Amino acid sequence: MSRTIDGCLRRVVCLTTMLAGLACALSSAPVGAERIKDLASVQGVRNNQLVGYGLVFGLDGTGDQTTQTPFTQQSIINMLAQLGTTLATTQSLQLKNVAAVMVTAVLPPFARIGQQIDVTVSSMGNAKSLRGGTLVMTPLKGADGQIYAQAQGNLLVGGAGAAAGGSKVAINHLSAGRVVGGATVEREVPTALGQGPFIHYEMATTDFGTTQRVVEAINREIGPGTAQALDGRVIRVAAPEEADGRVAFLGRLENLEVRPAKSVAKVIINPRSGSVVMNQMVTIESCAVAHGSLSVVVNTEQKVSQPNALAGGQTVTTTQSEIDVKQGGGSLMQLKAGVKLSDVVKAINALGAGPQDLLSILQSMKAAGALRAELEII
Numbered sequence: 449m450s451r452t453i454d455g456c457l458r459r460v461v462c463l464t465t466m467l468a469g470l471a472c473a474l475s476s477a478p479v480g481a482e483r484i485k486d487l488a489s490v491q492g493v494r495n496n497q498l499v500g501y502g503l504v505f506g507l508d509g510t511g512d513q514t515t516q517t518p519f520t521q522q523s524i525i526n527m528l529a530q531l532g533t534t535l536a537t538t539q540s541l542q543l544k545n546v547a548a549v550m551v552t553a554v555l556p557p558f559a560r561i562g563q564q565i566d567v568t569v570s571s572m573g574n575a576k577s578l579r580g581g582t583l584v585m586t587p588l589k590g591a592d593g594q595i596y597a598q599a600q601g602n603l604l605v606g607g608a609g610a611a612a613g614g615s616k617v618a619i620n621h622l623s624a625g626r627v628v629g630g631a632t633v634e635r636e637v638p639t640a641l642g643q644g645p646f647i648h649y650e651m652a653t654t655d656f657g658t659t660q661r662v663v664e665a666i667n668r669e670i671g672p673g674t675a676q677a678l679d680g681r682v683i684r685v686a687a688p689e690e691a692d693g694r695v696a697f698l699g700r701l702e703n704l705e706v707r708p709a710k711s712v713a714k715v716i717i718n719p720r721s722g723s724v725v726m727n728q729m730v731t732i733e734s735c736a737v738a739h740g741s742l743s744v745v746v747n748t749e750q751k752v753s754q755p756n757a758l759a760g761g762q763t764v765t766t767t768q769s770e771i772d773v774k775q776g777g778g779s780l781m782q783l784k785a786g787v788k789l790s791d792v793v794k795a796i797n798a799l800g801a802g803p804q805d806l807l808s809i810l811q812s813m814k815a816a817g818a819l820r821a822e823l824e825i826i
Contacts, residue, residue: 484649484662485702488683491648492640496555498596498631502586503527504547504569504603510576510622511547517573520548527584547575551586551599553631557639564629567599577622579605588631596637601630641694642687649683656680657709665706713821715810722803724810726821732792734785735818737809 503523504511512520520543525535553567569583581603588597605625641647651659659677666675666685675685687697713729754763784795801809813819 481705481707483702484665484704484706487658487662487706487708488649488651490641490698491650491682492642493557495557496590496596496637498553498555498588498590500551500586500588500599501572502549502551502569502583502599504549504571504575504578504581504583505545506580506582507545507547507575507578508580509544510579511544512573512575513543517543517548520546520573523548547578547581548572549578549583551583551588553588553597553599555590555596555633555637557637559633559636561633561636563633565597565631565633567601567627567630569603569625569627571623575623577605578603578625579622581625583627583630590637594635596635597631597633599627599631601627603627641691641698645686645689646684647687647694647698648678649685651681651683654680655709655711658706659683661706661709665704666701669701669704715819715821715823717807717810717823717825719804719807719825722807724803724806726792730792730819730821732785732795732813732820733818735813735816737813 501523503520524543524546528535549569549571551567551569553565555565559565567583567588569578571578583600583603586599587595588599590596603625604627605622649662651662659680663675663677663683666683667673673686675683677683685701688694711727711729713727713731715724715726715730717724751766752763753766784791796806796809810819811823814821814823
């Protein structure tokens with residue numbers, strides 16, 4: 449009996465020790481921390497955009513129309529000439545199964561010859577659908593005009609459509625698709641990991657506080673003087689000059705966790721869609737707001753004036769319009785100061801304004817100094 453009790457006590461002690469260690473590990477990690485790889489990128493390690501012009505074949509009668517897209521017809525003539533076929537006339541070409549497209553792709557850093565990348569294919573003409581089509585060999589060029597990849601393959605279009613009797617229905621977008629692994633890299637872009645004994649980190653956003661915290665985290669992990677902030681965005685780091693050692697060094701740095709400094713209070717406004725987005729740093733001061741809605745209603749009615757049978761006049765159509773202007777209520781409402789995002793949302797919702805009216809209210813509150821945030825219109 450005593451052995452059983454001793455065994456249970458040992459297991460309890462072991463479990464308590466494990467929980468204590470786990471609690472210490474969790475408490476040591478900074479709250480709201482992010483990895484350096486999420487906050488910054490190595491200078492010079494970047495993507496490159498590629499673009500090309502090609503043709504998609506095998507469409508089910510949904511391709512370009514010859515009369516409205518002459519470049520599609522000319523492209524087919526040029527392609528057939530390169531393949532050894534010469535057309536005597538262009539009148540017999542039927543392009544219902546062919547569409548001219550633009551092909552775009554992103555060449556990732558350190559891409560090697562023979563590596564496959566995805567491409568996006570978009571219709572240039574008036575093709576109704578690219579569904580079921582095949583992209584023929586298309587060279588993809590960079591900003592310098594050099595060919596970096598060749599694209600070809602079957603398109604994957606995430607949609608469907610049907611038309612009959614003058615009616616049609618479409619689900620999703622049918623004039624663009626993707627070819628997974630459809631391009632093969634033919635030319636490499638040299639990417640240098642820093643210059644000499646240093647590498648440079650570029651912060652995603654210019655923030656002096658976050659930049660200084662990244663420098664402190666690197667110096668604390670590697671050693672004093674390893675990292676130095678050149679400005680609010682660029683950090684210079686002393687790194688091994690050997691390629692293998694430098695890669696291992698970067699892999700160690702990018703997983704360091706840093707708690708970013710508090711972001712700037714900002715309100716993003718999209719007047720086209722009426723969207724309003726604000727971050728948690730937005731606060732408001734006590735203020736009073738009155739906002740009335742103005743509506744204008746125009747009614748137009750067609751009336752026919754017809755004379756008597758023996759009057760000898762003509763039948764005349766007249767237009768009568770009525771314009772009604774209504775001014776909505778604009779009672780003054782007091783908003784209390786709020787230091788939390790939830791308080792700000794409650795205060796703004798209390799106005800009962802629509803999305804478009806809310807844009808004007810926020811701009812007015814900013815002008816009056818009651819909105820403690822930066823307004824950005826996109």
